[in-house]
Amino acid sequence: MAIQPWFTDAKLGIFVHWGIYAVDGVQESWSFYDDIVPYDRYMSQLDRFTAARYDPRDWARLFARAGARYVVLTSRHHDGVALWDSAHGRLNVGRDLITGYADALREEGLKVGLYYSHSDWSHPDYASTRRPGRPPEQEDNRYSEVAAECEDLAAWERFIAYRDGQIRELAERHRPDLMWFDGEWERSEEQWRIRELAALVRSYAPDVVFNARMLSEGDYATPEQGAPVVPPEGPWELCLTINDSWGFQHHDHHHKSVDQLIRYFTETIGGGGNLLLDVGPREDGTVPAEQAERLEGLGDWIGRHAEAVYGTVRGLPAGHHHGPSTLSQDHRTLYLMLFDAPRAAFGVRGLRSGVRRVTVLRSGRELGHRVIGGLHEAPGVLWIDPPAAADLDPHATVLAVELDGELELYRGAGRS
Template sequence: RKHGLKLGLYYSLIDWSHPDYPNFTRTESRYNVTEDPERWQKFLKFDFDQLDELNKYKPDLYWFDGDWEQSAETWNAKGMSEFLRKANKNVIINSRIQGYGDYATPEQGVPVVRPEEKHWELCMTMNDSWGYQHADTNYKSPYILLRTFVDCLSMGGNMLLDIGPKEDGTIPEEQVAVLKEFGRWTKKHKEAIYDTRAGIPSEHFQGYTTLNEAGDVLYLYLPYKPNGPIEVKGLMNKVNRVWVVGDGEIIQSKVYNKNYWSEVPGNLYIDVPEHALDPMITVVAVLLDGPIKLYRGAGKVIESN
């Protein structure tokens, strides 16, 4: 907090080692909640007492886990949410409290379509493990993880990237390499990351996109080396300026296929010089003459009299 950081705490609702928690292993249980409700209430009090202790730190966020083993009623999820918000009315709670949280938390697999929730965050590991596993060397490359990141941005989401320290507290070299590349890339492209929102439908551009809050700057992410001009389809706005994010170089664009007799817009083609390409993902910014307007039709034919 001294450095302007927020405090978030992870809390596991389940505790398989606790003598009053019903589930012991995948195949064994200690008791049935409906048959011994008093014992369950003892465990629930244990959860609430721990949360009461954590509330003294006034966390900005609670990241719950394990809610799937009991129902919302059994967890008293509504009461738990109210209990936390009474301690801090501005606290943010993740989705894993049986419907009483603030944002969704899909895990590992990037959503193919945008989640229905207004706010969401993908939880992603650098290899295949959340905690440090010396035998797990199946690391994703910085490029793959950055591509995942911009995929989330393009759908209006965030990405929570896991770090698994070793037993002595040091961070594995492979993870340090990923973090350093993320630091380089996000510093260079901060204007296309922070204070942006979901981009345009995928039919309009072969890649990922975001928009600034005003909607008059379209950011195009290129996770590939283009073999020629890149294309934006269905853009009804006039383009005022196009530049490469990070170095500010103004680049050329031209509209083709715009016919005077049709309201269907032409295709915007943008030349991205090879020397301007980022080694990972290049970002191009398109300044429009106002909030973005898109043509979503199927085209037209010439109508003769």
């Protein structure tokens, strides 16, 4: 099944890691799993999680201004705490924080994504089996696995029933456009009943998009934190934090700058992917000002250069242009991103297509250009005059290169 077109044209999504871990500002789930925070202390945050200033419409408006087309909220992380009043399991925040979120996104025209972890390190039936082929000498974590001789397959069936109950609640109530699963590494596809799980979600949301952590049912790859040097071939998404943390952590002030975020963003869309940019709201539901300011900054840049963002496909492979690029869907306009102000004419290599004109996208000013060199099948270099200082964008300047026909590239080594 082909991936939904809205996803590949979305370009920007917002990842929201929000849960009880924001109360003390500890790492979500992993802090107790790795014995950094005692389990009881971690869970004591549940009684102190207020969501007192949570306004999903504020979120939706902010994310829309950032230029996002979809949002993914952690409905339940590995800690097992659901953000809605689930009838399944014993851990939830005691109210429904998902419905308002989904309604607010749709009011702003944004697609609704829900994160859900396959694993649940708090459920009494979860640590009842182990992944097939897991070496006996490999150390087990008490929250996730048991020794082979202690497996309880009846308990695992109870866990799957609990999982299916929660997924049915989410899918039936919200008809999500995207389900973002996590934690798949702890069990096999057969243990997770991946095909049955996918069928369950699709029975309520037939056009749902799944990430790759749905294994054989996944629609797109999800590299995390590290931008790929060679972009994946198919649809993909880079998951990236604004600072160094997924959820809110009081001490983490190491925020990426707007310049850096624009670079990550343009390199990602230039490679054919989406950027899923993470924010970590405080426990009261407010987005930290430092993160909101960066979303606004990114959105301002996207708004000035929307033509080079939406409705485009992956641009030039590495080696043709020193920077990211995108290509219009008809393959007749190439958009070049410049992060540094050129001191002189700069070159674009390997263009077999003729060039009609080159303009600065923001101002519309036309730039001089010429092709120099070339021999036999190897085309010459397209040299473009530098934009004037007045035409430079403070973050990244975009040039529109209008071609005579569809883009044709030379990828050879030249004739010797």
